[in-house]
Amino acid sequence: MREAIQDSLTAGPLTISYGRRRILDGVTVGPLPPGSITALLGANGSGKSTLLRALAGLKAADGAISLGDIPLGALAPPERARYCAYMPQTLPPPIRMQTLETVLVAMRTDNRSRKSNHIAQALKILSDLGIASLAHHYLDELSGGQRQLAGLAQALARSPRVLLLDEPLSALDLRHQLEVMDLLRDETASRGMITIIVLHDLGVALRRSDQAILLAEGHVVSAGPVNQVVTPEHLRRAFGVEARIEISSDGRPMLLVDGVA
Amino acid sequence: MDGDSADVTSTSRPPAAPPETSFPDVSSPAVPSPEIETALVAYRSLQRRRIVVLASLLALLSVTFVINLALGPARLGVDDIFRALLGQGDAGAQTIIWRLRLPYAVMAVLTGLALGLAGAEMQTILDNPLASPFTLGLSAAAAFGASLAIILDWRLPFPFLSGEGAVAANAFLFAIGSSLALDAVARLRGSATNTVVMFGIALVFTFQACVALLQFIASEDALQDLIFWTMGSVTRATWPKIGALFVACVIVAPFSLRSAWALTALRLGEDRAASMGVDVRRVRLASLMRISVLAAIAVAFSGTIGFVGLVAPHIARRLVGEDHRAYLPAAALSGCLIMSGATLASRNLVPGQVLPVGIVTALVGIPFFLGVVLRRPAS
Numbered sequence: 250m251r252e253a254i255q256d257s258l259t260a261g262p263l264t265i266s267y268g269r270r271r272i273l274d275g276v277t278v279g280p281l282p283p284g285s286i287t288a289l290l291g292a293n294g295s296g297k298s299t300l301l302r303a304l305a306g307l308k309a310a311d312g313a314i315s316l317g318d319i320p321l322g323a324l325a326p327p328e329r330a331r332y333c334a335y336m337p338q339t340l341p342p343p344i345r346m347q348t349l350e351t352v353l354v355a356m357r358t359d360n361r362s363r364k365s366n367h368i369a370q371a372l373k374i375l376s377d378l379g380i381a382s383l384a385h386h387y388l389d390e391l392s393g394g395q396r397q398l399a400g401l402a403q404a405l406a407r408s409p410r411v412l413l414l415d416e417p418l419s420a421l422d423l424r425h426q427l428e429v430m431d432l433l434r435d436e437t438a439s440r441g442m443i444t445i446i447v448l449h450d451l452g453v454a455l456r457r458s459d460q461a462i463l464l465a466e467g468h469v470v471s472a473g474p475v476n477q478v479v480t481p482e483h484l485r486r487a488f489g490v491e492a493r494i495e496i497s498s499d500g501r502p503m504l505l506v507d508g509v510a
Numbered sequence: 511m512d513g514d515s516a517d518v519t520s521t522s523r524p525p526a527a528p529p530e531t532s533f534p535d536v537s538s539p540a541v542p543s544p545e546i547e548t549a550l551v552a553y554r555s556l557q558r559r560r561i562v563v564l565a566s567l568l569a570l571l572s573v574t575f576v577i578n579l580a581l582g583p584a585r586l587g588v589d590d591i592f593r594a595l596l597g598q599g600d601a602g603a604q605t606i607i608w609r610l611r612l613p614y615a616v617m618a619v620l621t622g623l624a625l626g627l628a629g630a631e632m633q634t635i636l637d638n639p640l641a642s643p644f645t646l647g648l649s650a651a652a653a654f655g656a657s658l659a660i661i662l663d664w665r666l667p668f669p670f671l672s673g674e675g676a677v678a679a680n681a682f683l684f685a686i687g688s689s690l691a692l693d694a695v696a697r698l699r700g701s702a703t704n705t706v707v708m709f710g711i712a713l714v715f716t717f718q719a720c721v722a723l724l725q726f727i728a729s730e731d732a733l734q735d736l737i738f739w740t741m742g743s744v745t746r747a748t749w750p751k752i753g754a755l756f757v758a759c760v761i762v763a764p765f766s767l768r769s770a771w772a773l774t775a776l777r778l779g780e781d782r783a784a785s786m787g788v789d790v791r792r793v794r795l796a797s798l799m800r801i802s803v804l805a806a807i808a809v810a811f812s813g814t815i816g817f818v819g820l821v822a823p824h825i826a827r828r829l830v831g832e833d834h835r836a837y838l839p840a841a842a843l844s845g846c847l848i849m850s851g852a853t854l855a856s857r858n859l860v861p862g863q864v865l866p867v868g869i870v871t872a873l874v875g876i877p878f879f880l881g882v883v884l885r886r887p888a889s
């Protein structure tokens with residue numbers, strides 16, 4: 250592992266407008282060190298997805314984005330694809346391709362290793378996600394949740410240094426949500442990835458992420474270690490709700506939302 | 511099938527060394543190696559099955575092609591046909607083969623290929639299973655161009671074109687114009703697929719209205735000509751036309767296949783593809799240009815043949831899935847097969863008459879289509 254700070258992701262200040270409307274206004278990100286999970290939080294329309302798309306290079310932004318000394322923001326799409334993998338909020342469409350095939354297509358960005366190696370890697374990811382048995386099923390035969398897992402496999406299989414996930418848990422049942430978050434924890438740590446996840450569930454964010462960035466109306470309300478970001482005061486400002494953080498019986502923080510502020 | 515060599519994405523080296531992050535535990539994967547073996551075997555057999563399907567389509571196509579040469583009002587034996595093909599034997603037989611049967615058969619195959627491939631790419635880049643040169647206005651525009659020539663005798667200022675050639679040139683001009691308009695809309699609106707589809711539908715209705723207007727004022731003879739033109743026919747095939755369509759196919763098809771990976775990635779979703787390094791905008795515009803050329807030439811020479819471009823992609827998808835390395839050739843071959851079968855039927859269904867192939871295409875293609883699409887997937 251290289252020097253942590255040197256390989257961190259930093260961005261901003263980023264400004265993005267759709268027409269005259271400002272979606273992001275001077276948002277700074279990071280430095281986010283390798284091996285850490287960052288939760289991107291905020292109410293609907295606060296700019297979370299736009300920020301994630303900007304970091305993925307899918308949305309042009311005013312401002313620099315860099316990974317260590319690599320100017321990610323200035324790279325052409327094929328170069329950037331070597332470093333970043335992005336999973337959009339929409340589920341993979343139900344097309345006539347087998348799960349394993351779609352993962353192999355996603356891995357085509359990395360041309361260096363051999364196909365049998367690719368298949369071994371793809372299968373490992375699929376089995377880590379608990380969907381190895383679906384490897385030879387067509388996507389148009391899978392449920393929404395299964396397709397979301399397939400989409401996650403496509404992103405993970407690319408071995409990115411920066412993993413950007415937009416609500417990866419939205420179609421999953423409770424057990425799979427936990428499994429996926431645990432897997433992301435492990436993979437993030439073992440590969441030294443910088444993982445950024447847009448999350449709606451603040452409880453999951455509080456328990457399973459290292460840092461958090463809380464957005465409201467295109468501005469950063471708070472950023473830093475997750476337990477310093479998810480606080481009653483910040484949640485009131487970002488979501489307009491009254492909430493408490495209590496320590497649960499296992500000694501970990503727990504979020505209780507009492508009502509509208 | 512493993513032709514991974516055509517790399518559409520990699521251009522120059524990145525400024526820094528590429529990441530060394532590969533899976534730390536690939537050497538000792540958590541998946542037991544027998545399972546990997548099984549998956550590898552399954553994957554390879556999937557690829558093999560696709561090659562078998564493509565080969566079968568090609569074999570079927572060859573059979574219909576030969577039958578196309580063999581069947582007709584004049585009874586020619588197999589040896590007559592062979593001798594005529596080699597330029598020997600009876601002069602009458604030579605004329606029948608070289609002037610009638612062979613051009614029809616070749617034109618049918620090329621038209622099917624162009625329309626099948628164009629439809630397949632169109633459905634992918636517009637992410638719409640109803641997209642085809644017919645449903646997005648290319649055929650309607652061509653019909654309008656043709657009707658201008660047939661009814662108003664308005665033709666391009668090319669003195670060397672006359673009669674049918676002028677009709678085809680007009681049709682081509684309007685078809686390519688309408689696809690350039692589609693292209694412009696795609697550029698203008700950041701290639702939002704729905705906008706392009708809506709615009710295409712607007713084109714269909716506009717040109718249909720214009721054609722109807724011309725039909726209303728047309729003389730009876732001209733009307734007869736126009737209706738015959740719009741029904742689509744390969745009997746207008748001549749060797750120069752065949753040459754033009756052949757050159758177009760030969761130039762365009764390799765570019766399509768080269769984009770196979772990018773198009774496959776596009777099927778996983780636009781943002782996903784973009785994040786994989788596919789320049790979505792460029793891929794889409796390049797594809798639209800290919801579609802324009804193929805469809806415009808095919809429609810200009812053969813008239814309105816609606817069914818092939820819409821249906822061939824669906825057949826291909828069912829037969830080989832959506833890995834475009836197999837899907838594009840399968841769609842092209844399905845198009846060839848439908849057109850070849852339809853031409854066969856159009857020439858032999860009514861004794862002594864050649865029916866417009868546009869009528870027969872749907873009648874011949876629909877059983878094939880329903881057979882493939884309604885079949886329960888074997889799983």
